[in-house]
Amino acid sequence: MATLKLEIVTPEEKIYSEDVEMVTLPGSEGELGVYPKHVPLLTTLVPGELRVLKNGRETAMAIGEGFVEVRADAVSVLTDMALESEKIDIAAAEAAVERAKAAMKEDQTPEQVAAIQASLQKALAQLHVKHRRHHG
Incomplete structure (x- = not known):
């Protein structure tokens, strides 16, 4: 199955860097689902839930405001907060x-x-x- 590289970075550290099947983000224009080979995109993020599908399993984290850059094979998230569910x-x-x-x-x-x-x-x-x- 095709994957894309998801990187989530806060001002303090790189929170996440993995190959995933899909990522769903809280975009300023609504929820944004990204699969491999997605059209390139740069948009703003609002505080909300970021969901990741990896190996058929979905996980989630809370993110703050920020930006996302989508390329055909990668998604880069720059945000002021990113917390995995277990760490909340x-x-x-x-x-x-x-x-x-x-x-x-x-x-x-x-x-x-x-x-x-x-x-x-x-x-x-x-x-x-x-x-x-x-x-x-």
């Missing part, structure tokens, strides 16, 4: 949601609001992935 701390993500909601009730500059919303979206993405993987 539900209590920490729930606390981040509560902190963000509390901060939104205070007077904030537009830049602060954007940062709070980004934190909230990342925390919600983590909770979605964790709950979907363990309850769905």
Whole structure:
């Protein structure tokens, strides 16, 4: 079966570098499924669930904002957060949601609001992935 090379990189480290059968990404224009020989593409990513199909098995991770470059034989993801389902701390993500909601009730500059919303979206993405993987 044809595969493509998936690389996921954060500012801190390379999180993932494997040959996969398919990857599904949370694109800014909606969910994006990529198979080998996909048309070249560069687009933005929003916080959400990234799913990987490898050896017939699907795994997931929560990702933050970023970019994806798709080539015929490779997908490169640059993101500010990437956490595999097993590494997600539900209590920490729930606390981040509560902190963000509390901060939104205070007077904030537009830049602060954007940062709070980004934190909230990342925390919600983590909770979605964790709950979907363990309850769905």
